[in-house]
Amino acid sequence: MCGILGFLDKTKNHEHSSLGRTLLKMLTALACRGPDSAGVALFGPSTNDRFVLKVKLGNHGGAGLRAERLLGLLKSLGAGGHEFSTVAAYARFVVDGGTDLTNLIAAIESSDKELEVVSVGRNLEIVKQVGSPANLERTYGISQFCGTHGLGHTRLSTESRVDLSHSQPFWSHGRPDLAIVHNGHITNYHKLRRLYQQRGVRFYTENDSEVVAIYLSDELSKGRSMKESLHAMLRDLDGSFSSLVATSTQFGFVKDPFALKPLLWAETDGFVAVANEEIAIRSALPGDYQVREAEVKEVRVWER
Amino acid sequence: MGEVNCEGRSTQEINAEIKQQIKKGATEILVRNPGARHNLGVAILERVTIRLDGSVGYYCGGLIDGPNFEIAGSAGWGLAESMMNGQVVVRGSAGNGAAAAIRGGTVVIQQDAAARLGVSMKGGTVLVAGNCGYMAGFMGQKGTIIVCGNAGEAFADSMYETVCFVGGRISELGTDAVVEQPSGSDAEFLDSTLAHHLPPDLRKSKPAGRDFKKIVSGRKLWNFDKREWKTWQEAL
Numbered sequence: 001m002c003g004i005l006g007f008l009d010k011t012k013n014h015e016h017s018s019l020g021r022t023l024l025k026m027l028t029a030l031a032c033r034g035p036d037s038a039g040v041a042l043f044g045p046s047t048n049d050r051f052v053l054k055v056k057l058g059n060h061g062g063a064g065l066r067a068e069r070l071l072g073l074l075k076s077l078g079a080g081g082h083e084f085s086t087v088a089a090y091a092r093f094v095v096d097g098g099t100d101l102t103n104l105i106a107a108i109e110s111s112d113k114e115l116e117v118v119s120v121g122r123n124l125e126i127v128k129q130v131g132s133p134a135n136l137e138r139t140y141g142i143s144q145f146c147g148t149h150g151l152g153h154t155r156l157s158t159e160s161r162v163d164l165s166h167s168q169p170f171w172s173h174g175r176p177d178l179a180i181v182h183n184g185h186i187t188n189y190h191k192l193r194r195l196y197q198q199r200g201v202r203f204y205t206e207n208d209s210e211v212v213a214i215y216l217s218d219e220l221s222k223g224r225s226m227k228e229s230l231h232a233m234l235r236d237l238d239g240s241f242s243s244l245v246a247t248s249t250q251f252g253f254v255k256d257p258f259a260l261k262p263l264l265w266a267e268t269d270g271f272v273a274v275a276n277e278e279i280a281i282r283s284a285l286p287g288d289y290q291v292r293e294a295e296v297k298e299v300r301v302w303e304r
Numbered sequence: 305m306g307e308v309n310c311e312g313r314s315t316q317e318i319n320a321e322i323k324q325q326i327k328k329g330a331t332e333i334l335v336r337n338p339g340a341r342h343n344l345g346v347a348i349l350e351r352v353t354i355r356l357d358g359s360v361g362y363y364c365g366g367l368i369d370g371p372n373f374e375i376a377g378s379a380g381w382g383l384a385e386s387m388m389n390g391q392v393v394v395r396g397s398a399g400n401g402a403a404a405a406i407r408g409g410t411v412v413i414q415q416d417a418a419a420r421l422g423v424s425m426k427g428g429t430v431l432v433a434g435n436c437g438y439m440a441g442f443m444g445q446k447g448t449i450i451v452c453g454n455a456g457e458a459f460a461d462s463m464y465e466t467v468c469f470v471g472g473r474i475s476e477l478g479t480d481a482v483v484e485q486p487s488g489s490d491a492e493f494l495d496s497t498l499a500h501h502l503p504p505d506l507r508k509s510k511p512a513g514r515d516f517k518k519i520v521s522g523r524k525l526w527n528f529d530k531r532e533w534k535t536w537q538e539a540l
Contacts, residue, residue, distance in 0.1 A: 259419035259438045262381060262400060278340035278380050278399075279361050291340070291359060291378055293399045293418040296438040296456060 002168075002183040003030025003154035004263075005275040006244040007284075008251045008302055009147075020145030025284035026275055027133040027152040033277070034154030037167035038136045039128025041119070041179035043248060043304075044147035049097035050082075051120055051176060053104075054090050054127070058114030059163050066112060067091050073111055079104055088139045089129060089164060090118070097122075101176065116165055116204060121177035123147070123248040128167040148304050149251050151244050153181040160206040170210050172217035173202070177248040180216065182209040183276055184241030184261045192237070212243050230254040230299040242294070244274055252301035259296035266291045272302050306330035310337045310344075318344060326350050340380065345373060351390075362399075365392045368409075384411050387428065393501075400437075403430040406447065412501045419456065422449045425466050431501050433510065441468050441519075442478065450497065452510040460519045464526070468519040469494055471511035480525045486518040 005026040009017045023040050031038070055070060057063035067086045074081030074093065084093040095104065105117045119126035127140045133154065137143055153168035160166050172178040186192070189208035196214055197203065203210060215237065219229035226245065233243070233254055240260035244253045253274050255263050265274040266281050268289045273281045278291045294300075306325040310318050318335070322345060325333055335356045338344055342361035345354050349369045356364070359377030369388035378396030387406040394402075397415040404420065406428040416434035423439065425447040435453035442458070444466025454472035461478020469486065477483070486494070494513030502510065 259400065264380075264399070277342075277361060278359055278378070279342065282340040282359060290396060292397060292416075293437075296419055 001033045001156045003027070003033035003152075003276060003280065004168075004181040004183045004242060004244055005030060005152040005280050006150065006181070006246065006251060006253070006273070007152075008149040008272040008304065010268075010270050010272065017146045017148070019147040019150055020141075020143045022284050023145075023150050023152045024133060024137055024143045026273070026280040027136070027154060029280040029283040030152075030154045030275065030277060031133050034156045035132065036157045036162045037128060037130045037153075037155040037164075038133045039126065039153050039155075039167050039169055040136070040142055041124060041126045041151040041169040041171075041181070041246060042142070042145045042147050043121075043123040043149045043177075043246060044125065044145065045123070046248075047094060047122055049122065050094045051097065051099065051101065051122060052092065052094050052125055053117055054092050054119045054125055055108060056114075056116040056118050056164055057086065057089055057091055058112075059089075059165070060114065062114070063089060066115060069112065070108065070115065073108065077104065077107060090127070090140075092125070102174070117171075117173075118164075119171040119179065121171075121248065124171070124177045124179055124246075126169055126171055126179060128153070128169065129164055130162055130167065149246055151179055151181045151246050158185075159208065166205045166207045168207075168209055170207075170213040172213040173204065175217040175220065178213065178217055178220070178245070179247075180209070180213045180243055180245045182212045182241060182243040184243075184256065185239045186211055186237050186241060187239035188237065189239075212237070212241075212245075216245055225301075226250050226252055227299060227301045230301070234297050234299070242276055249304050250301055251304065252299065253294065255294040255296065255298045257297050263294040264291050265294060265300070267302075306333040308333060308335045310335060310339055310341060315341050315343050319346065322348070322354065326352050338377075340377075342380065345371070359396065365390075368392075378415070379413075383413075384409070387411070389428075397434070403428070406430070410501065414502070414506060416453070417451075421451075422447070422466070425449070429497070431497065433502055433506055435472070439478065441466055441481075444468075450494065450516075452498070460521070462525055463521040465521065469516040470519065471516050474517065474519070477519070480522045481519050482522040484518045484520055486514065486516055490518055491516075 057066045082094045169179045186208040241256045242261040242263040262276045332353045340361045347367040353372040355374045361380040363382040365384040373392040375394045379398045381399040383402040384392040389408045393412045401420045403411040405424045408428045411430040417432045417436040419437035421436045421440035423442040425444045427447045429448045431450045438456040439458040441460040445464040449468040452471040455474045457476040458478040460481035491513035
C-alpha cells in the first residue's frame with residue numbers, strides 16, 4: 001500500500017516555517033498505510049553553496065565506531081566535513097561547494113560496506129528508518145525542521161527487505177537535491193535496472209522505487225525539464241504508480257496511465273499539499289479548501 | 305436534529321454514535337468535522353438524512369440501503385460502493401470508484417468524478433455535474449450513468465446493459481461501447497433528472513437533455529449460451 005505525501009510552503013516565512021510539524025502530521029495520518037518504515041526528505045534553507053551529506057552508519061550496530069572512522073576519512077581526504085554530527089543511524093556533515101562529490105561518495109562507500117550516502121544536497125536532507133512516524137519523531141525530532149518543502153513516506157513492504165536503505169524517500173544517488181517517494185509497482189523494473197547497470201549505475205536496493213529516482217535523474221541530465229521528465233516517465237515506466245518528486249526549487253507529481261494508485265492534491269495561497277489519502281491533508285492543514293484527485297496520467301510541477 | 309462531532313474520535317466511535325442516534329429515533333443527523341475520515345456512515349439501512357459538513361475519506365455511504373447522505377465537501381475512493389437504495393449527494397468531487405457496484409438509489413456528484421465511476425453497476429443512477437475520469441461504466445450490468453461534462457478514456461468498456469449519457473466530449477470509447485442518438489424520452493428523462501437533482505444555477509450551465517450523447521453496449525462481447533437467456537433476462 002504505502003503512504004506518500006508532499007508539502008510545499010508558499011509563504012516566505014521559511015526560517016520559522018512549520019514544515020517538519022506539517023510533514024509529521026501528514027505522515028502520522030498515513031501510518032496505517034505503511035507500518036514497516038517511515039521517512040522524510042526535507043528541503044531546508046540554503047547552506048551557502050555548500051553540500052549537506054547524510055550517511056547511514058550501518059544496519060547492524062557499531063555506528064559510533066564507524067562515525068569516528070568516517071570523520072578520520074574525511075580529514076585524510078581533506079574534504080572538510082564541517083559541522084560533523086551523529087544522531088542514531090546517521091552522520092551528518094557539510095562539505096564545500098567545490099568538492100568532487102562523485103569521488104568523495106565513492107571513497108566513503110568503499111571504506112566500509114555498511115556506509116551509504118543517503119542524501120546529498122544544498123537544501124536536501126533525508127531521514128528514514130524502520131518503524132512508525134512516531135519513532136522517527138522520537139529519534140530525529142523531524143517536527144523541529146524548518147524549510148520550504150518536503151516529501152514523506154510510510155512503507156508497507158511487498159517485495160524487498162525492510163531496512164533503512166530500502167525505506168523511502170530515495171535520493172537519486174548522484175544528483176544533489178533530487179528526492180522521490182513512490183507508491184506502486186514498476187513492472188519493467190528489472191529491465192530498466194539491467195539497462196542502467198550496463199551503463200555503470202549502482203543500485204543500492206532491490207526496491208523498484210529506487211529506479212524512479214535514477215530514471216528522473218537521468219532524464220534531467222539530458223536537459224529535460226522536470227515536467228518533461230515526468231511525462232517521459234509515463235511512457236517509459238510500466239505499472240501502477242503515483243510518485244512525488246522534489247528538487248531544491250521544484251515539487252511535482254505523476255500519476256500512472258491506469259489510475260490505479262490514489263493521489264490527491266490541494267493548493268491554496270499558502271501551500272501545496274499532495275498525499276494518497278485526503279485524511280493526511282485535512283489532518284495537517286485545517287481550513288476551507290478543495291482537495292482534488294489527480295487524473296489519469298496527470299503531471300504537475302510547482303516552483304518554489 | 306441529532307449531531308455527532310468527529311473531532312478526537314475514531315471512525316468506529318462515530319459510526320456507533322450515528323447508529324445509536326438512529327436507534328433513538330433521529331431522522332436527521334449532522335456529522336461535524338468529518339476530516340476526511342474513512343468509512344463514515346457505512347451500512348446504514350434506515351431512512352434517515354445524514355449531513356456531513358466537510359470532506360469524507362474512503363467508502364463513505366458504502367453498503368447503505370435507504371438513507372439520504374449530503375456531503376458538503378469532497379469524497380474519497382469508493383463513495384456509496386454497493387449501495388442498495390437511498391441517495392448520496394456530494395457538493396465537491398469524488399475519488400476513484402464512486403458508485404461502484406451499486407444496486408439501486410442515486411449518487412449525485414456536483415463537481416468531478418475520478419477514474420472508474422460506476423464500474424460494475426447493477427442498478428441505480430449516478431449523475432456527475434462535471435467531468436469523469438478513466439474507465440467509467442466498466443462492465444456495468446444495469447442502471448444509468450449521466451456525465452454532464454467530459455468523459456475520460458475507455459468510457460463504457462465491456463458493458464452489459466448500463467446506459468450512459470455524456471454531455472461533453474468523450475476522450476475514447478471503451479471496447480464494445482457504441483454511441484446512439486438519444487430518443488425523445490431519453491431527453492425528457494435527462495432534463496427531469498438534472499432539474500430534480502442539481503441546484504438551478506448549476507443546472508443552467510449544463511447541456512439540454514437533447515444534446516447528450518447516449519452510449520450503450522454493442523453486445524459484441526456477450527457470450528451467453530441461449531439456454532441461459534431466460535435466466536439472464538430474469539436477473540435483469
